Amino acid sequence: MNAAEDLLGENPVMDGVKPVTMNESVETGDYALQGKKVLVVGLGVSGLEMIRFLCRQGALVSASDNRSAAELEDVLAELKELPLAELETGGHSSSLFRQQDLIVVSPGVPWSLEVLRQARTENIPVVGEIELASRFIREPLVGLTGTNGKTTTVTLLGEMFKAAGRRAFVGGNIGTPAVAMLQPDADWELGILELSSFQLEGVVHFRPRVAVVLNVTPDHQDRYRDEDAYLAAKMNISANQQRSDFLLLNVDDDRLNLQYRQLEERWRDGEEISRPLPFSCRAELELGGSFVGQRIR
Template sequence: MAPIPDRVVVVGLARSGRAAAAALRAHGSDVVAYDADAAVDVVGIDAEIRLGDWDDALLDDSGLVVKSPGVPEESPPVAAARARGIPVASEIELGARLLANPIIGITGTNGKTTTTALLGAIFAAAGAPAEVAGNIGRPLTSLVGAVDEDAWIVCELSSFQLEDVDTLRPRIAVLLNLEPDHIDRHGSFEAYRAAKLRIFENQGPGDVAVVPRGFAPLPGRAARVEFCADDPLPAEPRIPGAHNRENAAAAVAAARAAGIGEGAIAAALRAFPGVEHRIEEVAVVDGVRYVNDSKATNVAAALRALASFPGARLHVVLGGLGKRESYAPLAAALGPEDRAYLIGDAAGDIAAALEAASVRFTHEGALEAAIAAARRAAAPGDVVLLSPACASFDQFTSFEQRGEEFRRLVQNLQ
């Protein structure tokens, strides 16, 4: 385990930062907990608290900066730490240093949460001790001191979490897919790709790298296992869609590498219902299916959702905070009978792509107006789909809040 300094600065005090501060204090380090938001909740954080404007003096005598995934590289604390030569680590890296458990790390542009949750269900079906953590909502550092060292940790890893790892070495590392995303944060697809592939860089010959069939050579020295959507599986997954069969194939490959038996894998595939906010059927109202895919925060994810309803006329709610992507592939995937309802900051850019492809659309501005318009236009057998292809932060605090608002609005229709 890499040593933990006596004094550490934690930057960002939401869920990950709070967990990191608690793990460091339990380890015996002095902690300075900083957040630029002066109104952030700091109740219960055992640390020296600093909020608001950054002061470089907070780095004095500190040997490490731990940053939450939402903190960009150019933020003042990170830039100042780099200038002083102080190491910067993600909360995931800190967790990897403090935990001796074997880790299954799962990354990719789309499907991470579904695959992580499915793997957790497979371990549960096998009666094998395992914890699910990471980008799925439970900070990795929250497991420090709370989990048996023999338990597997199934950890969803975003590019934001992987961009500042150093010693992280998953026993099994899974890359689901790699498509343009978060270019607004990373600056280029090449930088985004490099962050994702860091999941493999410390793996050795005794480890396993699970990747799509035909994927390019990887960093690290792990044994390579490939998967594909048409792989034979011990059972067909309950969750619909070709993309989810691909997710299931990756989960099966990882589970086999961890020594899980075929019977438990089959049982979990048959029973696993999927995750919230990802092609989640909310209700059928007057013969119209309402589906919450708020987790589709990029074009590639929305394309997977559109392909999940062959033969149905779609009423798709699109828009939010864009990520500098082209919306032309989205427009090309919509048919002449489909209709789009645009919301949020990216509505103008999406409209231009839809207009060029002769796809019908209306500007609705807000989610409530979009749902009302879709209800008026939809007929029995149609699907009203929230699959925004954009982040949520222009109108909502998270994709979860956006999905929950969609659920509320649909329930009101009933």
């Protein structure tokens, strides 16, 4: 039995597990986008991919970016082929934001923007790209975050599943937006997503089948008030997981070691949280995994 078979349900412990709870809502139409006014904030790679997806869903899509039209020349050329309801550049107007049914924020856009705060106070849903994608993805997801090593690990995981003969989408913060997994001709068996703290700020119901946190060291101190806020953003990866899901934590990291011990106690007390599992490169563990002396256990 290999890891690919475990994740895709050929292991008895996986039988009967629904990979993403949001799929039930999609099927009942709760997240139908046809005719809905949706604003995409930020016109980077993720923003463009979200616009394409939303247009395919029949949404009335608008876009907003604080960069000037001159700075967005290449992006605007691509947007000419898409049926945008409205496009604003050079700043964000509250009037455009306040008329939306849904606002989707690109990863690099600060959630502290005043126009986003105002929208939330008026009960306009504001979500990130990962949240949007996860509402429509039906395949199981592996989500991986951490300060360092994310891209290397996600790439390695993708190659492992490929070698096992599995069709694994690899994306997220690694370069290909998660919403690209929803292209019309896609035929994936699972998704492996690299997730930044910025992306995890915008999740609401996102639920990966397996979540991994590699490490947490001080970073993005211009965005987070302190290290605890940064850690909280990272740990948001497991916020919606259930007892049948898994959360892998690097216990060589002191802060994650504490998280593991606290979560393990809560899981043993019967709380509806994911199964925390430790991994280490320093010591062989009775539970979880380790890589010591060039040996994987």
